[in-house]
Amino acid sequence: MRPGKRGLLVAAVTVVCAITVLGAPGTAFASPSPTPSPTATTPAPKPGKDLEAVREKLDALYHDAAVATDAYNAAEEKAEKQSAEIVELARKIVKGRERLDELKDHAGAAARSQYRTGGLPDEAQLMLSDNPQAFLDGAGRVQQGQRATKGLLAELTRTQQDLEQYSSDASAQWQKLESNRKTKAEAQKKIEKQISAAEKLESQLEKKEKERLAELEKEAADKAQTAWLDSGALEEVEGKATEQGKKAVKFATAQIGKPYVWGAEGPDSYDCSGLTSQAWAAAGQGIPRTSQEQWRQLRHVDVKDMLPGDLIIYFDDASHVGMYIGDGAMIHAPRPGRTVTVAGAGSMSILGVVRPGT
Template sequence: MGAGKRSLTTVTMALACAAAIMAAPGVAYADPTPSPAPRSPSSTPASTKDLEAIRKKLDKLYHDAAVATDAYNAAEEKADKQSAQIVELARAIVQGQAKLDKLKDRAGAAARAQYRSGGLPPEAELMLSDNPQQYLDGAGRVRQGERATKSLLAELARTQKDLKQYAKDASAQWQKLEGNRKAKAEAKKKVKKQIAAAEKLESELEEDEKERLAELEREAAAKAQTAWLDSGVLDDVKGEATASGKKAVEYATEQLGKQYEWGAEGPKTFDCSGLTLQAWAAAGQAIPRTSQEQWKQLDRVDIKDMRPGDLIIYNSDASHVAMYIGDGAMIHAPRPGRTVTVAGAGSMPILGVVRPAA
């Protein structure tokens, strides 16, 4: 991180910088806790109150990074789909052009044949014919040929219309793809900005202050988990994992200790929704890429009906997701600088529970 450790004077300056970043365009959140007052370089180490303010500030920064990560993942997923659609449209255009060329050749041949057979009016040909019946049979074939030619021309027109539509659709997809590339780049910039601000803030702390900060984080999580359990929310939770749920939990458990990396979905690193995505993929179930889309698209269940393998969505904006593994615990990829770990399911604000399994 930083080249040298400084006192909390620098820390509070970093807090001010972080506050400015929080006010930047994008998702904004109110900060109920004021930054600690500046202290002189000769002051004693940070107080618990100061560190608590830092902890809350870090939570905000990493939360915003999670929101931006979801935006990045969503843009990436859309760009991938649009790229695939463009490839399909290009293939359809190539096939349609080949079909159009063949139809034009057939239409040209029909036109030339009709030209060669032109001449006397049909009544005169019938009067002069040595074999009127043969002429009439031929005339029937001519009418059939005319109908076939008419059908050929109609198919030619349809193919031309299809080609124009394919080209129009491809152009629209290219525009959407370009828009999502820009959205992806902007989200990437926001993620890096928030994480850099958080890392800078942490780098200004002395080692003992980092240890005390980590302890405050554990205490806050334990307090939230205890309050959640004491509410009796799990008293009626008796659901057992399905076969697919067990496979998903098994996969998630095998990833314990792997580093968090925003935008990653394995196999070496994960972000929160990348972990749940791959866990359920291992169980044979495809689910949306982001925590927000998982919340929107998957079936919602009451906490009392929760069972291992279900996904717990956190925060009012659905910016985090974890997998419930039973006994009030969950597995998740927390944030940058952390690893995939087991934690209390109630250690963060729960928005709701969703179930990937049919």
């Protein structure tokens, strides 16, 4: 093995090993441990209207965590693609280098052959030849060889240019990979900060206050669902699920009871878009990993045309997603501290509906 080839192979292996570290899927950390029970210096919120303020504050904290989770998932998805592209570029570089060495060997052989003939023109070689007829018979082969040599030099040039481009592309992908690594790290910090603040706020409540808070959350969801149903949104919804939609719904319903963990996409835990993307993957249809990209890339449909298996995107920033299952209900992974569950399709502010597949 040539020293240059050995060095390139080592470099390629280094590339693959490095991207395994940089591009590996981020670990979905469990929510931070709850803070200790409140002491005399950290009084629990007062009941009544104060609990409603707590509910609204918790909603805001978990919403911000959901937005950060989408950013984390998007960066992770991009990093995985960039890692795969870098691996492929490394393979092309190794293969191109091997081809370049072969071409250089052929070019060297051609040069040595020309040297042996003294580089004389055809006319001189004909006059000096002991067998002119043999020379004339070989003239055609010489011309073919000359054309082959030109083609060889052209391929040599193209291969060198390709290697330079592969190297440039790999460098660009490394920069993008590093940028996404930083995005993931920043998003992770924000997620953990928001969840920690929410858990700290909840930890300051007494048992009865927590029970009342849960009631307030249910009341708010029920109120939103009732208003949505009263709007007549479902009056024209009569369609049946497609075969793929049925498979997606079947997968999603089988996950009921599994915990929400940000950044998770199964099989033991999920975040909201992790659940919907895996449900549709089980149905044989790949879709974007994040709720924002699901909203941006998938086909939009009117609510009146909604079918079981369609995805309902929530909030103006598309930070949450659930799967419609019919009869005004949907399945989703709500937030940290909750499990995959069935809820009213209108229990949150609906941005729109999208449909994977055809």
